[in-house]
Amino acid sequence: MINFEKSLNPAQLEAVTSTRGPVLVIAGAGSGKTRTIVYRLAYLVHQGELPENILLLTFTRKAATQMLRRSGKLLNREMGMVSGGTFHGFSFLLLKKFAQSLGFSDGFTVMDAADAEEVLKGARSELDIGKGDKSFPRNRTVLSYLSKARNKEISLQVLMEQEAMHLINYLEDIIRLEREYFLEKQRLSLVDFDDLLFFTERLLQENPEVLDYVRSVYRHVMVDEYQDTNLVQARLARLIASPQGNIMVVGDDAQSIYGFRGADVGNILDFPRDFPGARIIKLEQNYRSTQPLLDLTNCILSSMGQKFEKNLFSSRLEGPKPELITPASDTSQAKAVLERIEKLSATYPLHEIAVLFRAAYHAYPLEVELNRASVSYQKFGGMKFSEAAHIKDVLSLMRMVLDPPDLLAWTRGLALLKGVGPKTALRLYRALNQGDASNAAQETERFKSRSEQFSGLMHLLEQQRQFQEGPYHFLKEILNFYRPILEEKYMEDLPRRLGGLEQLEQIASAYDQLDVFLADMVLENSEPTGLQAREDTLVLSTIHSAKGLEWSAVLIIDLVEERFPSRRAMLDPGEVDEEHRLLYVACTRARDYLGLFVPESLYHRVSGFNQPVLPSPFIREIDSGLYSRLRDDQYAKIPAGYKSRVSVPPEMSRGFPANGYCRHKIFGRGKVVQAMPPNKYRVNFPGFGLKTISGDYLIFED
C-alpha cells in the first residue's frame, strides 16, 4: 500500500486526491509534476478506477512512456492499460475507429511534412501558380502559413499581415493554393497533422453517440503541459471531459514555448473560466535545483511578465553558482565545452550531462569536436529521424502493401527504380491500383519484362501480402532490395545512412503489426534510441526537445545576439518573450551544475571568417552576482597593462598571409600599438613581438 501522505507535500497531495471535477495545477519547474501525475494515476486505481478508463494526454510519447513506466513501478504491476499519448496520436486512433462517420469509407492515410509538400507541389503545378517566379515563397513556407493560420484560427490574410507582409501580394494565389490542396487531400483520402485535431473535434461535435462513447470510456482526463496546447486542443479536452468532468490539467505559464505553432497561454489562464468551479493548486517547492541555480532562474523569471504569481523555493541549499564562460569563438567554445564535460564526468555519468541549444545546427561545431575526441552522444531535435531521405524511401516501399493504396508511397517508391520518374510512377500506380484487374496484370507483365528491379519489387510486395510477416522481417527483405539503390543514390555518406537503417531495424523489431509500425513512424516521433537512453552517452538537445527532462549538469551554448533570441524573433515583442521563456526552460533543466557559454565570435560562412558577436540581451540583464565568471587559464594570459586588446583565435589563422612565419603561431591576445587605416593594425603579441594584421582577423575587446 502506498503512503500518499508521506510521499507527497500538501499541495501535491491535494492535487492527487482531488479526483472530482476540474482541477488546474500550476506546477513550477522542478516541482514534482511528473511525480504528482504518477501518484494520481496510482490513487485513482486504488480508488477502484480501471486504468483503461483514464486518459492521459501528454506532449510527447517520451513523456507518456516515462510516466507509464514510473506508475508501473509504483503500483508494482503493469499500467500499460492507461490510455494516452499525444493529442495527435489519440485523435488518430479515434478517427481510425470512426472513419466512416467522417466520410472516409476506405480509411485514410496520415501525411507527414514531406508528404504534404508533395501534395502542395502537385496543387501548385495544377494551378500553374508562381511558376518561374523566384520570389514566390517555397512550398514548405506556404505550408507553414497554412498550418499556422489554422492553428491560431485566424484567416490567412491576417496571418500574412502579421508575419509575411512582404508576401501579401501573393495572398490571392496562396488562397487558391489552399483550396486546391484541400481538394487534393480529399480526393486521395489524405489527412495532415492539423486535420487530425479538427476532424476529431468535428467527429465529436456532430456525432453525439461518439461523444457519449468517448465520455463513458474516459472517466478521468489528465493533460500535461497544458500551456502548450492550442485552441482546438483545449476544445477537445473540454469536449472529452465535459465542463463538469473529472479533468486535471497541469502546466506552467512561464514555460510556454510553442506559440509559433499556435499554442495559446490563454488556455491555461482561461481554464478557471472554461471550467467553472475549478480548483486551482500551485506547486511551488522545487525539488530539482540547488538554491544558487534557482536564484538565477528566478532572476530570469522576474524580468518576464508572468500571470500566475510564483515563488519557487528549493530544499537544496548547497551548491556552486552557475558559471559564465566566454570563449573567443564557436570553435573554442566547442573545446571549452568538451573540457567542462571531461571535468564533470568525474562526478556524473555522461548521460547525466546535457548540452542545450536554441537551434539544432548550433551544435555542429561541437559535434565535430566530440567526434574527434570520440565522446559518444545522442542528439535530439532538429531533423526528425523518420524524415531523412533514405528512411522515407524505405518506409514508402513498405507502405506500398497497405490499404487504401497510398499514392504518395507508391510514387516515391516506384521512382526509386532505374528509368522510372514521376510520370511513369503515376501511370503504374493508376494501372495497378485503379484500373481493372486484367489491365493491371497486362501492364505489370509488360513492365516486368523491361525492368528486373520492378519485378523484384513486385515479388517482394506479393510475398508480403500473402504471408503477412512482421515488420522486422519485411523490412529485412525490403532492405536487401533497397541497399544497391542506396549505394548509388547516396555514395557520400553511406556509413551514416546504413547506420540509420540499422536503427530502423531495431525500432521495427519492437512491433508485430506492420500498419501500427508504419503509422507510428509518421505520427509519433519515434526516436531510434528505443526505450532507454544508452548509458554513458552525452545528451545534445534543442531546448524544445529538452522540455520536461532534467540532468545533473546542463551546459547551454551560443547565448549570443542573433542566435538567442533568434534573429527572426526580434521583430515581434511577443516572440521575444517566448524566447525569454525558452531560456528559462533551459536553465531549469539543471539539478547541480549550470554552464552558460557566450562565445565572442562565430564563424560566418559567407565571408569565411569569424565575426564578433555580442552576448545575448537575456544574459546581459542577469544580475552578475548570480553567476561566477569562469577563470580559465587559457583565456587569462593577458599581461597586466594591456589596454587595447585584440584576440585572434587559432581557427582564424587560416586566413593569414602564407609567408610562413605567422600561419600557425600567432593567435591569442595582444595589444594594438598602431592603427594603419583603412584596415591594418600593428599588434604586439606577447612572445611573438610586433605583427601587422588585417582588421578582418581581429576581435576587438574594448
Added chain:
DNA sequence: AAAATTGACATTTTT
C-alpha cells in the same frame, strides 16, 4: 521523360 547540372537561397522551435 528521366537524369544530370546549375544556380539561388535561407538557416528555429514540433505534431
Added chain:
DNA sequence: TGTCAATTTT
C-alpha cells in the same frame, strides 16, 4: 551546408 527549383543534357 545542403536543399530546392529551374534548366540543360541524355
